[in-house]
Amino acid sequence: MSQTTTAAPAEGSGYDPYAIQQKWQARWAEEDPFRAGGDDDTRPRKYVLGMFPYPSGDLHMGHAESYAYVDIVARFWRHRGYNVLNPIGWDSFGLPAENAAIQRGADPREWTYANIAQHKKSFRDYGSSYDWSRILHTSDPEYYRWNQWLFQQLLERGLAYRKDSPVNWCPNDQTVLANEQVVDGRCERCGHEVVKKKLTQWYFKITEYADRLLDDLNQLEGFWPSKVIRMQRNWIGRSVGADIDFEIEGHPETVTVFSTRPDTLHGATFFVVAPDSDLAAELAAGAPAEVRLRFQDYLDSVGRESEIERQSTDRPKTGVFLERYAINPINGERLPIWAADYVLADYGHGAVMAVPAHDQRDLDFARAFDLPVKVVVDTTAPITGAIPVIGTDDDGVPLESAVAELEASLADIDPAKTGVALTGEGRLINSGSLDGLSKRNAIARIIEQLEAAGTGRAAKSYRLRDWLISRQRFWGTPIPVVHTADGRIVPVPDDQLPLTLPDAHGLDLAPKGTSPLGAATEWMQTTDPETGEPALRDPDTMDTFVDSSWYFLRFLSPNDPTRPFPKDEAARWEPVDYYIGGVEHAILHLLYARFITKALYDMGHIDFTEPFSNLINQGMVLLGGAKMSKSKGNLVEFASSMVDPGADAVRTAIAFAGPVEDDIDWSDVSTTGAQKFLARAWRVAKDVTSDPDVVWADGDQALRRVTHRLLADVPGLVEQTKFNVVVARLMELVNAIRKTIDTGAGPADPAVREAAEVTAMILDLFAPHTAEEMWQILGYDAFVGLVPWRSADPTLLVEETQKAVVQIDGKVRATIEVPARIGAEELEALARADERVVRSLAGREITRAVVRPPKVVSFSTH
């Protein structure tokens, strides 16, 4: 087929993986046996999906690992009698194609589709059992036309909107980044430091789904890796507390702040606004000229800081006093208002009430600027015992005396002196009617009080931000709206979709801060669909995570030009039963796909709310302990890895290397060991001398037991993704067959044939070419990949005798062969009589015997 599939035959063994691969790949290509069944197929269904690849350069060993697992799962369910959908596609929009195009002066299309062609060949060479009739590429207009449909669906429901706000900006890629694409203050893509920039951009309102995205994670418990669930919970970051309204002197509207500790409201001593918020600008505008200048200076210096500088811990607190005052709604106290960058414009309401005694950040600021600290929670007070009920003192001590008693110790931990805020549990003090209450009760009480006064209410806040989807780049889905001369934004009518990208030739794709599409004059010029007046297109393109947020639906009808996906088919196939890919997508992609699924559900397009029933995350493939990367020069390419050992050996070696979720070091992976095993398995099939019509039951019982034990155990092991154990067990079976042929019942024994056939069937999960070859050698027609699972004979799973262990004082002193159905008394008698037991006891008396037939007898002598 090609040079890259050349596999060196293990010399002398006669096993020639290269010839076998060529032969079976040709037959698969010709007969397409892994196409998913249609409506007439009555088998139950399983949708098995690997996260689709991004076509940057060649595939590497991370892909080899991921798609080996995908194929194991897909092949397994076919053997189990399911109609399996296992499609493949390409996430083919995005920056690397554009950057490669800039470097080479080529069209991103050419680079992208050339890489895809290479990927397809690699997957064919790998023997992956895809339904090749359902290929999709997100950069095809036939695909992104439905991205545009999705955008308009969201726009119609107010879930897509434009806003002017500080965004993450990568100065290197010259484009904005979603919050999720900023890692440690750096661009996820290129590693350049990210800065904040104020821009008008398109957003998807994922925050409207924050509660459901968080709460529905409970349904996934046990089906998704707990690590991913935890990461998503962290990312959404729900905080519960209260919104509190503050009057501002000389300011018409009240300003709301969010706090998780409304119980400490009496301890607020100042008020802080984010310097880059609109509120800060408004307040500064109403301040004396000198304050305005200081504020402007401060704002400029904040703007110059990179995200890395801003996020560094132990950074001294900075800020400016705005000479304005907020009024504490609970006690009327005047709180000086400061602008400080430790308060973030885009979290909560961009303003906080500062309670330095009970918040470390507020305390650090108060100490830096010499602001008062007022303790309102006595963290030395006992809060043990029953949870105190509001308004009572549960240990019966009069409150005043209790407080007086503790004053001495409280003085020792005065935050103003120690610099350590009192954030723990305690009893309220200096807080009027809240005094004596526990933190929890005080929170409940103050929310009641604020609600009664109309100055506050219970509230939640999230770390999650809305999803910024505009990108100032060429190689993405054009945003299907028109900007009219009078400033309206009109969606491109459905019958004018797809709005396709213009030809890249003649366009300057180099990053310059604005979208290259803006310079495509002809393309930009359009008319207002409503009035016919001249208008402009939107020059930005969509984040490629939009493309991947729903592609699992498009696989149901990738070639249908009339709709994004058929609802009835979605009901039959979705949600995806097994979704397999790297943990690097634990937040971004999976969160976005979950969000879009819920949005589509709300719109009535689908009838499920979670896209992926089971998630399997494989670990990374390392080399010499380091992450593989092109820049480090330690990248093992997928295609070249198959050259010597052959595809089957690579797949088997990966499956055997260790647990799916653990990292694999490629230097620990033995493809030659795997190849030796495959050659052994193949030779065993060659050695079988009986005909297919032999009666298995007449065969060697010991070998049959091994075979049927394996048939019984493998399904559970595969469902627990213990693929390495399945390979090990299969090796044991091959070893047992070898032994039976060479030194036991011989090659004509029916059990040898039976075991060889089972080996071929199970080996299909890992080494499909070799398995097909074995199946043919054993006298059957193709394809072993479609053979129904042989069920285990239960009578062969029950052993007649068993080894029982005899422990004396916790140490194993003897093992005795006993009937499997032995009774306790009989077993104990046998154990007591055993000469090794007698010798070990050396006359000591047995004081206690625990007997667990048929496995264990445990004697104690003291």
Added chain:
RNA sequence: GCCGGUGUGGCGGAAUGGCAGACGCGACCGACUCAAACUCGGUUGCCCGCAAGGGCGUGUGGGUUCGACUCCCACCACCGGCACCA
């Protein structure tokens, strides 16, 4: 700082509370060979012992149990997520 995970031979790793180290890699010994490769057979946790056998052993220290890699507590080391998120 908050949340979580992991720790088993020279290496990758097995093990519903019941013989720790399955299976493999590597290493060593042997058969085949003029020789090697391939293949096949054997040995391989550490220590003492010619052997029979014995002692020790799953990061450390405690605990529960007839019995703990497995359950509980504390600690150590490494890894991951979040982090000026009010």
